[in-house]
Amino acid sequence: MNKKIYTSEDHGLISRQISKNALQVITTLTNAGYEAYIVGGAVRDLLLNKSPKDFDIATNAHPEQIKRLFRNCRLVGRRFRLAHILFGRDVIEVATFRAESNDDNAKQDRKVDDDGFLVRDNVYGSIEDDAVRRDFTLNALYYDPIHNIIIDYTNGFEDLKSGSLKLIGKPDVRFREDPVRMLRAVRFEVKLGFALPKDLVEAIHQMSYLLQTVSPARMFDEVIKLLLNGQGNAIYHRLRHYHLFGQIFPQTERALIELDNPKEHLLIAALNNSDNRINDGFGASSYFLYAALLWEPFFDEYHVLISDNVASNEASTIAADKILRKQQDYTMIPKRISSQITDLWKYQFRLTNVKARKQKGGIGKILHHPRFKAAYDFLLLRKDAYESEEIIDAANFWKKTWERNADSQERQ
Secondary structure (H helix, E strand, O other): OOOOOHHHHHHHOOOOHHHHHHHHHHHHHOOOOOOOEOOHHHHHHHHHHHHHOOOOOEEEHHHHHHHHHHOOOEEEOOOOEEEEEEEEOOEEEEEEOOOOOHHHHHHHHHHEEOOEEEEOOOOOOOHHHHHHHHEHHHHHHEEEEOOOOOOOOOOOHHHHHHOOEEEEOOHHHHHHHOOOHHHHHHHHHHHHHEEEOOOHHHHHHHHHHHHOOOOOOOOHHHHHHHHHHOOOOHHHHHHHHHOOHHHHHHHHHHHHHHHOOOOHHHHHHHHHHHHHHHOOOOOOOOOHHHHHOOHHHHHHHHHHHOOOOOOHHHHHHHHHHHHHHOOOOOOOOOOOHHHHHHHHHHHHHHHHHHHHHHHHOHHHHOOOOOOOOHHHHHHHHHHHOOOOHHHHHHHHHHHHHHHHHHHHHHOO
């Protein structure tokens, strides 16, 4: 393995760019005689003049040794044993160097299932071992802020400079170990503007089905990372391009294929809206995203029930339950969020119901309902996505009503 060391003249980083809490952890570990480095996304982002989200640390200290050094430490994880050093709300994640091992004594610490999926990986090793266990070369850079050097075993520094997104190891092996790496490849392609090499693209097309082996609980979190980061629309289109989206949302994929104009459906409008909010410094909710992701199959199912003469309120309840239960096989949806999605969907029919507006006090009840604002925002997205007179009329009506109510409250 070719080890390269880059000095400050090469990389231009300075220690004050590093979180004070991360520096404190590194200083404590090195003073105790251990190696410790900033690693992964933080180094990559700093070299690209971006602000890191987290400052993760890699060390040769074992989890129990780390815990003895820090009273504010807790050990987490079974698949990957990690140390979390707590500084109020700031959590510094510390991982012990990992290694490959064919040693029979280490089999209980590193386990791969029949499909090649890595279910446990707690065999510890050196920094060299750790480097080749990481996913992409640009995530295998180790920054030592004390000596202000970057250590590189996989040519990641040069790959980063040239805009190359390279997987460490063989794609068919690494994707079997963890299929989520395919999603990470797409996220990096969009986030960094790096093109995927041909061998990665071919492997993704051949192995996309493996995403269905990932636990639904983990996949729920991965979808949030992919689509609620300010670049959700671009990532969504790449997921569909690589035939990955249908592995995560098969009901939605089928519904979108059947649309006459799939480029202008509700999901696109919702993703654009979320991207704009996030990039303007506002938040975007996961339940609103999932409501948009599953709206098409829900609405299709609703109309099937309506055609069977099921009453609207009952049809919306049955359709929501059916679609959300099916999706649970692919991405777990917490009960709190699924109930919010159901309420949001069902409320769409109250907003488009002309009779409900004419009932005594009907407008006031709808307008002051706690779910109104989210349902109203969703209705506006539907107006932007579809050429439907019913939706356009309802959206315009509630827009005027909402604005009049806001003006009235200001005068008071």
